[in-house]
Each structure stands twice: as C-alpha cells, then as structure tokens.
Amino acid sequence: MKGNVIKYERDNIDTDVIIPGQYLKVHDYAELALHAMEGLDPAFHSKVKEGDFILSGRNFGCGSSREHAPIALSHSGIKAVLALSFARIFYRNAVDGAFLLPIEIEEDAYSNISEGDELDIDIRINEIKNLTKNKTYKMKPFSEIIGKIIEAGGLFKYKPD
Amino acid sequence: MNITEKILARASGRQRVVPDDVIFANVDKVMIHDVSGPGVIKVFDKLKKQGINVDKLWDPTKVWVAEDHFVPSADMVSAENIVKLSDFTKNYGIEKHFKYGMGQYGICHTLSHEEALVLPGEVYVGGDSHTNTTGALGSFACGLGHTDVAYVLLNGKIWFKVPETLYFKLNGKLPEHVMAKDFILKIIGDISTEGGAYKTMQFGGSGIDEMSVESRLTLCNMTTEAGAKNGIVEPDQKVVDYLTSRGATNISLVHGDDDAEYQKIYEYEGSEMEPIVAKPFSPENISIVREAPSVELDKSYIGSCTGAKYEDLEAVAKILKGRKVKIRTEILPASISIYKRAMENGLLKIFLDAGVTVGPPTCGACCGAHMGVLAKDEICISTTNRNFPGRMGHVDSQTYLSSPLVAAASAVTGKITDPRDLN
Numbered sequence: 136m137k138g139n140v141i142k143y144e145r146d147n148i149d150t151d152v153i154i155p156g157q158y159l160k161v162h163d164y165a166e167l168a169l170h171a172m173e174g175l176d177p178a179f180h181s182k183v184k185e186g187d188f189i190l191s192g193r194n195f196g197c198g199s200s201r202e203h204a205p206i207a208l209s210h211s212g213i214k215a216v217l218a219l220s221f222a223r224i225f226y227r228n229a230v231d232g233a234f235l236l237p238i239e240i241e242e243d244a245y246s247n248i249s250e251g252d253e254l255d256i257d258i259r260i261n262e263i264k265n266l267t268k269n270k271t272y273k274m275k276p277f278s279e280i281i282g283k284i285i286e287a288g289g290l291f292k293y294k295p296d
Numbered sequence: 297m298n299i300t301e302k303i304l305a306r307a308s309g310r311q312r313v314v315p316d317d318v319i320f321a322n323v324d325k326v327m328i329h330d331v332s333g334p335g336v337i338k339v340f341d342k343l344k345k346q347g348i349n350v351d352k353l354w355d356p357t358k359v360w361v362a363e364d365h366f367v368p369s370a371d372m373v374s375a376e377n378i379v380k381l382s383d384f385t386k387n388y389g390i391e392k393h394f395k396y397g398m399g400q401y402g403i404c405h406t407l408s409h410e411e412a413l414v415l416p417g418e419v420y421v422g423g424d425s426h427t428n429t430t431g432a433l434g435s436f437a438c439g440l441g442h443t444d445v446a447y448v449l450l451n452g453k454i455w456f457k458v459p460e461t462l463y464f465k466l467n468g469k470l471p472e473h474v475m476a477k478d479f480i481l482k483i484i485g486d487i488s489t490e491g492g493a494y495k496t497m498q499f500g501g502s503g504i505d506e507m508s509v510e511s512r513l514t515l516c517n518m519t520t521e522a523g524a525k526n527g528i529v530e531p532d533q534k535v536v537d538y539l540t541s542r543g544a545t546n547i548s549l550v551h552g553d554d555d556a557e558y559q560k561i562y563e564y565e566g567s568e569m570e571p572i573v574a575k576p577f578s579p580e581n582i583s584i585v586r587e588a589p590s591v592e593l594d595k596s597y598i599g600s601c602t603g604a605k606y607e608d609l610e611a612v613a614k615i616l617k618g619r620k621v622k623i624r625t626e627i628l629p630a631s632i633s634i635y636k637r638a639m640e641n642g643l644l645k646i647f648l649d650a651g652v653t654v655g656p657p658t659c660g661a662c663c664g665a666h667m668g669v670l671a672k673d674e675i676c677i678s679t680t681n682r683n684f685p686g687r688m689g690h691v692d693s694q695t696y697l698s699s700p701l702v703a704a705a706s707a708v709t710g711k712i713t714d715p716r717d718l719n
Contacts, residue, residue, distance in 0.1 A: 147489060147578065151684040155691075156664035159331045160366050160373045162338050174686040194490040197523060198684060199663070200425040202335055202441035222523055223494050224425055228441035232339075280318045280455060290447050291348060295320055295455075 136236075136257070137266070138186040138214055141179070142250040148175065148191050149198035150225065154207045156199075167203055168210035185212035188256075190248055192218065195237075196225025202232060209234035215256060217263070217274075219245055230281055233289030238263075244272035258285070298461050298556035299530055300496045303436040306550070307419045315559070317458040321436075324418035326448050329362040329404045330374070332423025333381045335442030336449065343446070353388050354452035360392035360413055361385050362404035365659040367396045370666035402631025402657035405429040405601035408437075409513060410633050412542035416531040417550035421448055426601050426681065428520045432512035433539065434531025434549060439520065459525045460559040461496040462487075466503030468566035473715045475611065476511035477603065477679070477699035479564070480518040481572040485582030486562070493523030495559070503566040504529060509538040510607040517602045518681050521579040571714050573677070574697040577685050585702055588712040595676040596621070596707035597688070598700055599628035599655075600662040603679020606634045608700040613643045615704035615715060616650040622710040626668045628655040652707075664689050677706045 152174030154167060161167055172179035189208065195218035196204060205228050208216065215236040216229070229237045238256065244263060248254070252267040256274070263272045277285060287293035297305060301313050308319035328336055340350045353359060361381060366374035385393040392413070394401040400411065404422060407413060408430040414420045416434035421427065423445040430437035440454065448454050464483055470476070484491070497519040504512065512529045519527030531549045539547055571585040583589075598604060598612055609629060627647050629635040635657060638644050647654050660667035662680040670676055670689030676696070678688065683695035696712060705713040 149682075149684040151664070151682065151687045152691075155686050157669075159663065159665065160334075160370075160377055162334045162377075174684075174691050194493065194523065197489055198425065198682060200423065200427075200439040200441050201331070202443060220490065220493070222490075223525060224439060224441060227444065231447070232441065232443035278318075278457070280457070290443060290455075291343060291346075 136214060137253065137255045138188045139184065140188050140190045140248055140250060140252045140254060141183065142190045142248065143175065144192065146192035147194045147197055150196060150201050150204045151198055153196065153204040154201065159201060159203060164206055164210045167207040171207035171211045180211065183211045183213065186214055187212055188254060189213055189216045190245065191216065192245065193220045195221050197222035200224045202228045205229040205232060205234035217244065230284050231290035236285065239275035241273065247272070298498065298552040298558065299434065299550055300436055300461055300498070300526060300528055301458060302550050302552060303417055303419060304456065304458055313458045315458050315460045318455060319458060320453045320455050321419050322453050323421055323448050324358065325414050325420040326359050326445065327362065327404050327408065327422035327424070327427065328445060329364050329424060330367060330377050330381055331365045332442055332445060333361060333384060334377045336423065336446045337380055337384055339442050339446040350450060353449050356389040356391070359390050359449065360394070361390055362394050362407055363396050363401055364403045364657070365663060366665050367658055368656060396656070400632045402634070403601045403659055405517065406605065406630035406634070409433060409509070410542065410631050412539045412544035415539065415544060415547055416535060417548060421445065421454060425520045426517055428524060428527045429513050429517040429601055431526050431528040432509060432516040433535055434529065436526055436528070438526045457494070459494055459496045461498050462492060463498050463500060463558040463561045465501035465561060465563045466499065466566055467501050467563060468503050469506045470503060470566045470569050473701060474569045474571055475699035475701055476507060476514040478572045479569055480515045481574050481579065481582050481697065482569065484518065484522050484579050485572070485574070487522055489521055489523060489578055489580045491522050492519055495524055497522060497524045497527045498558070499527070499529050505532065508607060509534055510605045513605065514602060518579070521681055571699060571702050573702065573712055574683060576683050576694040576696065579682060579697060585698070585712060585714040590711060591675055593623050593677055593706055593710055593712065594674045595623055595670070596625040596703050597661060597668060597676055597678040597680065598703050599626065599630070599660055600680040601630060602681040603700050603703070604628055604630040604634070606637055608679060609634065609638050609643050611700040612704040613646045615701060615708065615718065616652070617646050619650055619708050621651045621707040623707060625652045625707040626655055627652050628660055628667070629657055631657050661688050663687070677703050677712060679703045
C-alpha cells in the first residue's frame with residue numbers, strides 16, 4: 136500500500152477537530168469528507184489526495200464515539216493513520232467498519248517521516264518503507280483479532296472461530 | 297476476578313477471564329440516539345446492499361432510543377434525522393423510544409439511570425462515548441461506534457478485549473464545596489487523557505461509599521475523558537434503592553472477589569480535595585480554582601449528562617438563591633423527570649429569579665450542536681465534559697470545565713470563582 140504523508144506533529148488529535156460536532160447530524164459520507172480535519176487544518180480538504188496517510192502523535196482520535204471521524208477521513212481518501220497510539224473507539228471504528236488502517240508506529244518513524252514523504256506499508260510483514268528517504272521502520276503488529284477483522288474486511292465479514 | 301472481569305466472564309459464558317482475553321460478550325441492553333441512530337441506519341443500508349439480512353433485530357425489547365443531541369430539532373437536517381429514527385423504531389418494533397415533546401425524554405445517559413433502563417451486572421453498550429456513565433450502577437457500560445452497535449442490534453453480542461483495571465480509592469468524604477466533578481478532573485489531570493486508555497477505571501473506598509449514586513455517575517461519566525473502556529463502582533444498597541424507586545425489579549448485584557486484581561491502585565484523601573477547573577483545551581489541563589487564571593467569562597453553561605442531574609441543579613440553586621448572574625447563564629436539566637423535580641422543589645424559580653435562561657433537556661451546546669454555542673473568542677465555564685478546540689462552538693472559543701458549584705459561583709462573579717469565596 137503506497138501513499139504520501141500528511142503530518143500533524145501533535146498528540147491528542149480529538150474527534151471534535153477531525154469532524155466538528157455541528158456535522159454530527161450529517162450522514163452523507165461525501166459531505167462529511169468536505170469537513171474532515173476542519174477544526175485543526177481547514178486546508179486539509181484541498182490538499183488531501185486519494186491514498187494518502189496521516190501521521191500523528193499519541194492518542195489519535197480521542198473523544199467521542201462518532202464514526203463520522205474515520206468515515207470523514209476515509210472518504211477524503213485517507214487509507215491509513217499512522218500514530219504513536221490511538222484512542223480506543225476511533226481504533227475499533229476504523230477497523231470494524233473497514234474505513235482505514237490504524238497503524239501504531241514507534242518514535243523513530245514518527246520523528247523521521249516528513250510531510251509529503253512517500254511510504255510503502257506492508258501489514259503482512261509489519262514494515263513501513265519510506266521511499267523518499269530510503270529508510271525502513273517497524274510497525275506494531277495488529278493483535279490477533281484486529282488482524283483477522285482487517286483481513287476479513289470488517290466486523291460483519293469476520294466469522295469468529 | 298474484579299467486578300468488570302466477573303461481568304464479562306458471565307456474559308461470554310466463561311468460568312474466568314483475565315486481562316487481554318478476547319471475548320464475544322452477550323449484550324443485555326443497547327442504546328442509540330439521534331446521532332448514532334441515523335448512523336446505524338446508514339450501516340443497515342450498506343449491509344442490505346451486501347446481501348446481509350437486516351430484517352429483524354436480535355431483541356427489540358433490549359433496545360432503547362433517546363433523542364438528545366439536536367433536539368428540539370435544531371434545523372431541517374436534524375428534523376429529518378428524528379423522523380428517520382421514528383420510522384426505524386416503528387419498523388423494528390422498538391417500544392422504548394423517548395421522544396421529545398411526549399413526556400419523559402432527555403440525554404441518553406441520564407435516561408439510563410432515571411428510567412432504570414440498565415441494571416447492576418449487565419453488559420450495556422451505547423452509540424455514544426459517555427455510555428461509561430452507567431457503570432456507576434455496577435454494570436459494564438461501554439461506548440461503541442455505529443458499525444459495532446449495528447452488529448449488536450443484529451447479533452446480540454460484540455467482541456471485547458478484557459481490560460486491565462485501575463482502582464481509584466477515595467479515603468473519606470469530599471468537603472462540602474467539592475463535588476465528584478472536581479475529583480474526576482483531579483484524576484484526569486494526574487493520569488492524563490490517555491491514562492485510562494483501553495482500561496477499566498474503578499472507584500471505591502469510604503469516600504465513594506459515602507457518595508450519592510448521582511455523584512458516582514459523574515465519576516464514571518468522565519472516565520471517557522481518560523480514554524477508559526468503562527468506569528465502574530461496586531453496587532451497594534444505595535444503588536438498589538435508587539433503581540427500585542425508579543421501578544426496577546429483579547436486581548441482583550455482582551461483586552468482585554476478595555482476591556480481585558488491579559493493575560494499579562491510586563489513593564486520594566477526601567479532605568485534601570479542592571475545587572478544580574480544566575482549562576482550555578483539554579480535560580487534563582487542570583488548575584485549582586483559586587489558582588485559575590483571572591479571565592473575564594462570557595458565559596456559564598450548566599447542562600449535559602455530566603453536569604445537569606438533579607443533584608447538580610440543587611448545588612447550583614444553593615449558590616444562586618437570592619443572587620443574580622453577572623454573565624449569560626443557561627441551565628438545561630438533563631431529562632424531563634429532573635426538570636419536573638426542579639420545578640416542584642422551587643429550583644426553577646431560583647434560577648429564573650437569578651436571571652438564568654432555563655432550556656429543555658438536550659446535549660445542546662456541550663457538543664457544539666445548538667442552543668447556546670460559543671462565538672469566536674467567547675469564554676465559557678461549563679459543567680460539561682470536554683473542552684477541545686471548537687467543542688462548544690467556534691474553534692477560537694474557550695471552555696473551562698468545572699463542577700456545578702463552581703460554574704454557578706462563576707456565573708455570579710463573571711470570573712472563575714471558588715464557591716467559598718462568594719460573599
């Protein structure tokens with residue numbers, strides 16, 4: 136999976152900035168995408184491209200249970216969020232709804248990867264290649280159940296053993 | 297096993313669970329509201345297109361529906377969502393739909409306890425992050441997104457990773473000017489907004505035993521702000537009496553074992569607790585009220601599942617009785633039942649005499665939806681639960697989170713005020 140990075144070098148990016156509360160009444164996915172990241176980066180919508188990744192710090196997606204958050208990012212074209220850690224509801228919404236991949240990274244990847252870098256992520260071998268900088272980083276492997284749900288294509292397609 | 301582990305073991309048909317076990321838990325109750333409900337309907341539509349049968353819910357008697365975020369309908373889109381929600385409950389045979397303008401209605405988490413919809417020992421999930429609130433009744437209460445709630449509605453179960461438990465022990469009663477809200481803000485300040493992530497936050501000790509059920513609800517409510525999977529208090533006679541007085545029967549309590557294990561135990565002395573505010577832009581950014589910045593407030597907002605229960609309004613009335621507010625102040629009781637009690641006991645008159653605008657139950661401005669949202673540069677003190685940028689309105693507005701006592705005292709002075717410092 137290849138894409139370019141949009142980097143937000145901060146912790147605690149919350150669901151209120153990913154998709155502000157006034158849009159909670161909206162359930163049209165394309166319209167939600169127009170307002171993705173509006174609370175933090177009003178330019179996001181004009182710069183995001185299909186297949187991009189977001190890179191951020193700790194506790195990404197903290198706050199509310201609004202599935203609007205992964206939906207707005209996914210329908211903006213974001214295929215994965217790389218972060219030092221994730222808030223639990225954002226994480227499970229992203230996986231169970233098969234909207235995007237929440238990828239936990241280590242400090243080295245966080246500090247080394249820059250805005251615009253092109254990455255190639257291979258979740259089968261837990262590896263992130265930085266094609267721009269010619270470097271390789273490890274991602275934290277998904278837990279067993281998360282890996283299976285991702286492989287199945289979301290919770291509804293997952294058949295428990 | 298501790299109480300959370302025991303509930304999850306029973307719900308998954310196991311003798312024993314330990315942290316990190318992945319289980320499918322049978323769910324006892326599930327809640328949706330006017331934001332997550334239409335979200336779930338959208339998921340159902342998607343599933344239909346994939347050929348998945350969504351004709352019947354697993355058990356419509358275990359489902360209840362609240363109208364709270366954008367009601368009374370804030371605009372046409374919200375009005376359409378309410379119509380959609382009504383069609384959904386009608387089509388699927390859900391009888392417990394609390395509609396605004398038709399008797400009891402209010403914020404979903406408030407209804408969970410006011411209407412005794414959730415009982416001790418149950419697994420309760422809701423399409424809202426503050427579902428954690430209801431763990432104060434001794435249940436496992438956890439917030440989920442639309443896809444997960446749709447899965448529960450169709451299958452009656454959902455996966456969980458059994459959480460580690462952090463135990464917060466409060467020794468001795470809180471002083472009179474300190475509320476449960478101050479205590480939970482103090483805890484979040486200590487452990488950070490990530491400190492409880494993926495974990496259970498359990499509260500106990502003599503200070504918790506002394507606390508009312510409503511105060512315990514405030515504690516569990518804001519475990520969400522520490523990232524917790526659930527908040528919980530071991531149920532006691534107070535919980536039984538509280539639920540029985542609201543019509544519950546067949547209550548059976550689940551308790552942790554004597555050798556229950558906790559990942560970490562934190563101890564606090566009740567007598568040392570102080571009124572606290574969380575400054576913009578995070579619930580962990582706390583300050584003792586007497587050391588808070590001297591800002592000119594524009595508004596005091598007393599509302600939400602966190603800060604508009606009956607006891608919260610009583611605290612506010614104690615301060616506002618015979619006084620006038622100096623800044624715009626809104627009070628929105630969290631349910632009609634609370635509103636009515638406030639009327640019967642003279643609280644509404646105190647509020648109106650003080651100059652307050654009293655509004656209907658709604659999540660309203662807490663989530664920046666409507667009914668008093670903040671303009672650019674406006675500064676608000678609020679009994680709500682979050683103060684991220686833009687949470688209550690404009691991205692350049694500011695919210696200080698506080699207890700109802702502090703929000704009321706600050707309404708009187710126009711500055712962040714310790715209730716002890718009022719004349």
